[in-house]
Amino acid sequence: MEYKNYMKLEFHSKSQNEAFARVVVAAFAAQLDPTIEEISDIKTAVSEAVTNAIIHGYDDKNELVTIICRINDNELEIIVEDKGKGIEDIGKAREPLYTSKPELERSGMGFTVMETFMDTVEVNSEMGKGTKISMTKKFKSLDED
Amino acid sequence: MEYKNYMKLEFHSKSQNEAFARVVVAAFAAQLDPTIEEISDIKTAVSEAVTNAIIHGYDDKNELVTIICRINDNELEIIVEDKGKGIEDIGKAREPLYTSKPELERSGMGFTVMETFMDTVEVNSEMGKGTKISMTKKFKSLDED
Amino acid sequence: IGEIRRYLRDNNSIRVSRSLRDTAYKALQIRDQLINKNSKEPVISEIAEQLNLPREEVVFALDAIQDPVSLFEPIYH
Ligand SMILES: Nc1ncnc2c1ncn2[C@@H]1O[C@H](COP(=O)(O)OP(=O)(O)O)[C@@H](O)[C@H]1O
Numbered sequence: 141m142e143y144k145n146y147m148k149l150e151f152h153s154k155s156q157n158e159a160f161a162r163v164v165v166a167a168f169a170a171q172l173d174p175t176i177e178e179i180s181d182i183k184t185a186v187s188e189a190v191t192n193a194i195i196h197g198y199d200d201k202n203e204l205v206t207i208i209c210r211i212n213d214n215e216l217e218i219i220v221e222d223k224g225k226g227i228e229d230i231g232k233a234r235e236p237l238y239t240s241k242p243e244l245e246r247s248g249m250g251f252t253v254m255e256t257f258m259d260t261v262e263v264n265s266e267m268g269k270g271t272k273i274s275m276t277k278k279f280k281s282l283d284e285d
Numbered sequence: 286m287e288y289k290n291y292m293k294l295e296f297h298s299k300s301q302n303e304a305f306a307r308v309v310v311a312a313f314a315a316q317l318d319p320t321i322e323e324i325s326d327i328k329t330a331v332s333e334a335v336t337n338a339i340i341h342g343y344d345d346k347n348e349l350v351t352i353i354c355r356i357n358d359n360e361l362e363i364i365v366e367d368k369g370k371g372i373e374d375i376g377k378a379r380e381p382l383y384t385s386k387p388e389l390e391r392s393g394m395g396f397t398v399m400e401t402f403m404d405t406v407e408v409n410s411e412m413g414k415g416t417k418i419s420m421t422k423k424f425k426s427l428d429e430d
Numbered sequence: 431i432g433e434i435r436r437y438l439r440d441n442n443s444i445r446v447s448r449s450l451r452d453t454a455y456k457a458l459q460i461r462d463q464l465i466n467k468n469s470k471e472p473v474i475s476e477i478a479e480q481l482n483l484p485r486e487e488v489v490f491a492l493d494a495i496q497d498p499v500s501l502f503e504p505i506y507h
Pocket residue numbers: 188192193194196197198222224225226227233234238239240241246247248249250251252271
């Protein structure tokens with residue numbers, strides 16, 4: 141049977157909202173009946189994308205971050221979007237260990253983490269317009285029943 | 286110190302999203318360090334408002350419900366909105382035990398419950414345009430410490 | 431009097447953060463039992479059912495403790 145669901149969340153780009161955003165996506169994903177490990181994968185990926193929007197996209201200024209989640213059968217799509225400064229060189233940004241803020245002791249592993257825990261990660265960005273990260277993950281759980 | 290935060294959530298008017306919406310509001314309210322009782326009050330009120338939007342506002346058709354939460358110091362404002370059929374007589378709708386759907390074994394106590402558990406409840410509605418419930422609750426938690 | 435007031439207050443105002451952590455630890459216990467019983471990782475609905483809570487609530491509670499996965503993973507050095 142086809143199963144679809146959708147939600148959109150908008151929140152202030154404050155660091156305390158990172159944990160909130162992570163819980164919202166995980167709670168939505170609960171409908172796909174994941175394991176605790178799968179939930180933890182999703183939360184990790186969302187944390188990285190949201191942290192990037194807050195500290196890189198908006199340079200810690202208070203603006204809005206948007207998350208859209210779509211469920212299509214057993215696949216979850218997560219989009220994290222900011223209207224911030226954008227990424228100049230996406231290829232370089234995605235390289236492991238690359239960070240434009242070494243002074244903040246960033247690890248430069250955010251994109252690598254997203255790629256590790258999600259099945260697909262797509263980055264769209266325009267300088268001065270913002271950045272959109274689209275990630276998908278398929279859940280085994282629903283197949284098995 | 287002044288403290289402010291904001292979030293907006295949009296989701297399909299499916300009954301399985303009621304538990305999701307309740308947890309989202311609870312997770313947002315968590316930053317006010319609420320007691321178990323306070324969080325349970327809020328969840329109960331949100332459940333009633335969201336259920337009303339789904340079954341009365343949209344007559345179980347699949348449309349969008351919006352929740353906005355604002356924190357102003359130790360006050361939480363929750364707005365639950367639908368673009369559904371609207372309420373003809375708000376005064377009557379708010380009366381304890383009044384329900385337009387007795388056949389569904391509704392208790393008619395939704396608004397009474399919201400009024401009991403929240404400090405203020407405001408209802409705005411226009412026939413054919415939709416309904417907006419605005420509720421506020423002050424949290425003692427932050428005052429005491 | 432201050433002592434009594436503090437006692438009453440503490441007992442009437444248990445923070446939700448504490449009850450979330452309690453739920454999370456219970457969820458991890460149940461997860462462990464299910465792994466032992468079925469030799470496979472349980473899904474969230476199986477845990478939620480035993481806790482008699484909606485799945486969403488269990489997911490929310492689990493976020494209250496740090497990294498629930500690594501807590502239960504053997505550590506190799
Ligand atoms: N939302 C964003 N807006 C602007 N730049 C970004 C955004 N996300 C990532 N970047 C850029 O990509 C780089 C690499 O990101 P990431 O792998 O997460 O490492 P880190 O966050 O540790 O720097 C960042 O240093 C930043 O320059």
